[in-house]
Amino acid sequence: MAKAIYPGSFDPVHNGHLDIAIRASKLFEKLTVAVYDKPLKNLMFNTNERIEMFSESIKDYKNIEVVPFTELAPNFARKINAEFIIRGLRAGFDFEQEFEMALMWRNLAPDIDVVCMMSSLSYQFVFSSRIKEVAKLGGKIDNLVPQLVLKNINKKLI
Ligand code: ADP
Numbered sequence: 001m002a003k004a005i006y007p008g009s010f011d012p013v014h015n016g017h018l019d020i021a022i023r024a025s026k027l028f029e030k031l032t033v034a035v036y037d038k039p040l041k042n043l044m045f046n047t048n049e050r051i052e053m054f055s056e057s058i059k060d061y062k063n064i065e066v067v068p069f070t071e072l073a074p075n076f077a078r079k080i081n082a083e084f085i086i087r088g089l090r091a092g093f094d095f096e097q098e099f100e101m102a103l104m105w106r107n108l109a110p111d112i113d114v115v116c117m118m119s120s121l122s123y124q125f126v127f128s129s130r131i132k133e134v135a136k137l138g139g140k141i142d143n144l145v146p147q148l149v150l151k152n153i154n155k156k157l158i
Contacts (some may be wrong), residue, residue, distance in 0.1 A: 004084035004115065007073040009036045011043045012149045014131055016123030020065040020088040021054075023117060025064050028084070033058070033149035034069040034076055044156055048133055057146040074109035085112060090119045090126075 006021055010033070030109045033054055034154050037047045045053070047068050055066040068078040073085055087098050102114040118139065119126075126144050135153045136140050 001081070002027045002084060003030045003032070003082040004086050005032045005034045005069075005073065005077045005080070005082045006086040007034040007036060007069065007076070009043070009128070010050050010054055011045050011128050012050060012131075012145065012153065013057055014123075014126050014128060014145045014149070015143075016088065016090070016119055016126040017054075018057055018146070019120050019123055020086065020117050021064060022061060024086045024115075025058075025061050027115075029063065030082075031064045031086070032080060032082060034073065035066060036069045037043040037068040045152070049152065053146070053149050053152060056148050072105075072108065074112040077112045078109065083112060084104045085114045087114060087116045088119050089116045091124050094101060099117060 004027075006024060008017065010017060021031060021033055035047060035050050035054065051066050051068060058064045058066070077083070077085055087102070089095060089098060098116055102116075105112065105114060126141060131141050131144055132153065136157060141153070143152070
């Protein structure tokens, strides 16, 4: 069985990300969740916090590890001998962006393939940015994120 990475900013991890990671862990010998260490966006959580929340949420899945990365995703995949990059697709809107990115990655690294997994129906509308926005405005997000994430978001908002 092959190895895969699942790269993203995961700021913070939510149930849509976990659904993809857990399903992907059944397809691959090992899944490395790669938390981007230098995203070009304003983050709520630093890299260690994002890694800790993801690790804690998947601790029962022994073939998933969570690590930081800073380089291009296909270069990171090569570095750890992974042959595949997992991406999650929400209905419609993710496709264009993921397609274009997969073609760029293929151009850079023809030996690494991209595997897109469809988001489960219940998580199609779940985005980290929307979760943070809703939480800031006092909305209920407890069915969308793990307990630890809920606790940590609430702490940041005090
Ligand atoms: P976001 O800020 O959009 O939640 P990330 O950069 O952390 O995103 O996303 C990492 C990967 O997880 C991407 O492939 C993204 O498309 C995927 N993803 C994000 N949210 C979901 C979801 N609700 N269902 C399935 N995949 C998702």
